[in-house]
Amino acid sequence: MIAKAATISHGGNAVRYSVNKDKAEIVKVNFLPDYISAEAMYQRMVLKQKEFASTINKGRPLKRNVIRMEISPTKDETAGWTLDDWARLANEYIQVFDSIDLSKKAKRASAKSTNVKNSQYVVALHHDAKSGIPHLHIDVNRVDMDGKVNDDHLIAERAMSAAYIINERRGWVQPEDIYEKRRQEITDTCMDVLRSLSNFSWSGYEAGLKAHGYGIHLQEDDKGNVRGYSVLLGNSSYKSSILGKRRHLMPSKIEVTWARLHGERKSLVNSTVEQEKRTATVQPNNPQGDLSALVFRHYDISTDEYHQYHVTISEEADEIIRKECSVLDDNPFATIEDVRKTALLLFAKYLDGATSMATSSGGGGSDMSGWGKDKDEDEREWARRCAQMANCLCKRRRGLHR
Known part of the structure; x- marks a missing residue:
C-alpha cells in the first residue's frame, strides 16, 4: 500500500x-x-x-x-x-x-x-x-x-x-517493492510491444501499450517531436527515464532499442548519430545570452488533478537543467523526471508548484526563504541553480517509520 x-x-x-x-x-x-x-x-x-x-x-x-x-x-x-x-x-x-x-x-x-x-x-x-x-x-x-x-x-x-x-x-x-515490481512489469510490456512492431512509430507503440491495459502520455515540443513520455497505470505514472536499463526506453534511445530487438542496430545507430549531428549544427552559438536568437521549449506540468503550470524555457537553459538534475537511488518515490519538473517550475518561478512536486516525490522541507533569480543573473546560471535546488528539494526525507 x-x-x-x-x-x-x-x-x-x-x-x-x-x-x-x-x-x-x-x-x-x-x-x-x-x-x-x-x-x-x-x-x-x-x-x-x-x-x-x-x-x-x-x-x-x-x-x-x-x-x-x-x-x-x-x-x-x-x-x-x-x-x-x-x-x-x-x-x-x-x-x-x-x-x-x-x-x-x-x-x-x-x-x-x-x-x-x-x-x-x-x-x-x-x-x-x-x-x-x-x-x-x-x-x-x-x-x-x-x-x-x-x-x-x-x-x-x-x-x-x-x-x-x-x-x-x-x-x-512496502512501497519500494511495489514500485520495483510495477516498474519491471511495465518495462517487460514495453519491450514486448517493441518486438511486435514491424516498424517503429509512436502511434503503434501507444496502441500496443493500450492493448495491454496501460495509458501513455506523450510530451511533444513545438515541432511535434516526442521529447518525453510516461506510461500510466491507474493513478500512477512511470516516466520513460526509469524504465529498463540505461534508460533505453527514453525517446532519444527507443528507436535504437527497437532496431536492436529486430537485428537492425547498426544502420539505425548510424542514422541516429547523423540526425544528432544535423540537429547540433542548427543550435545557436549564443555566448552573450541573446534569448531572441534561441529556440524555446514549452511544457505543461501537472502537480495534481487541479494544478497545471505552463513553462516556457530556452533550449539552452533546458539542456542545462537536463544535465544538472539527478536523483539518488535510495529514493523510490522520485524519478529524474520529477526532479527535472521541479527545476522547470523553479525556473518559471512557480514556487508552490515546485515544492508540491518535490513533496509528492518524497522530498520537500528545504528552506526556500530568499529564493529567487538574482537581478543580474543570466539564464544559464539561473537554470543551473534551479537544477541544484531541485536536486536538494527532491532528496528523500529521512526518519520514515519502517
Whole structure:
C-alpha cells in the first residue's frame, strides 16, 4: 500500500471529485450527514472554519483548508473486499496517521499529532477506469471539531510513515517493492510491444501499450517531436527515464532499442548519430545570452488533478537543467523526471508548484526563504541553480517509520 497527503486550497473541488466521480462509493463520513451533496459537505466544513475564524491561524484566513489523502493498496491486497473492509482500513489509517509524532523533526509542538478522527471528513472509494484498481480518497477539514488546526508540517512524510506501519502490521508489500515490481512489469510490456512492431512509430507503440491495459502520455515540443513520455497505470505514472536499463526506453534511445530487438542496430545507430549531428549544427552559438536568437521549449506540468503550470524555457537553459538534475537511488518515490519538473517550475518561478512536486516525490522541507533569480543573473546560471535546488528539494526525507 502507498499513501499520499497534502493540504490544498481547492477543497470544494476535491470533495466534489471524491464524491461525484463516476462509480464513486461513499465509505464513511465523519461529523457530516451521509445524505447530503458534496457541495453541502464542503460548506459544512467552511462553516466550522468560520465558527473559529477569530482564533485559528492567528485570525488570518486559512488558505489551505482541506487535507487531501489518497490510500492505494495493491489489487491483490484488497481482493474480495466489501465497503466494511474499506471502512476498517480508513479507520486504521486515520488512527495511525494521527499518532505519528513529527514534533522533533518539524521543530514544532503542533506536529506531535493530528486530530483527523475528531474532524469532519468524507471517505470515498474509487475504481480506476482502465485498470479497475480500487483506492480511497479522504478529504478532511483542517479545523477539527474543537477549533484546532490540524498541523500540516511534513504531512507527506506523515502519510508515508502511516502506510509503512500498516503494511508491516498486515504483512503487505512496502512501497519500494511495489514500485520495483510495477516498474519491471511495465518495462517487460514495453519491450514486448517493441518486438511486435514491424516498424517503429509512436502511434503503434501507444496502441500496443493500450492493448495491454496501460495509458501513455506523450510530451511533444513545438515541432511535434516526442521529447518525453510516461506510461500510466491507474493513478500512477512511470516516466520513460526509469524504465529498463540505461534508460533505453527514453525517446532519444527507443528507436535504437527497437532496431536492436529486430537485428537492425547498426544502420539505425548510424542514422541516429547523423540526425544528432544535423540537429547540433542548427543550435545557436549564443555566448552573450541573446534569448531572441534561441529556440524555446514549452511544457505543461501537472502537480495534481487541479494544478497545471505552463513553462516556457530556452533550449539552452533546458539542456542545462537536463544535465544538472539527478536523483539518488535510495529514493523510490522520485524519478529524474520529477526532479527535472521541479527545476522547470523553479525556473518559471512557480514556487508552490515546485515544492508540491518535490513533496509528492518524497522530498520537500528545504528552506526556500530568499529564493529567487538574482537581478543580474543570466539564464544559464539561473537554470543551473534551479537544477541544484531541485536536486536538494527532491532528496528523500529521512526518519520514515519502517
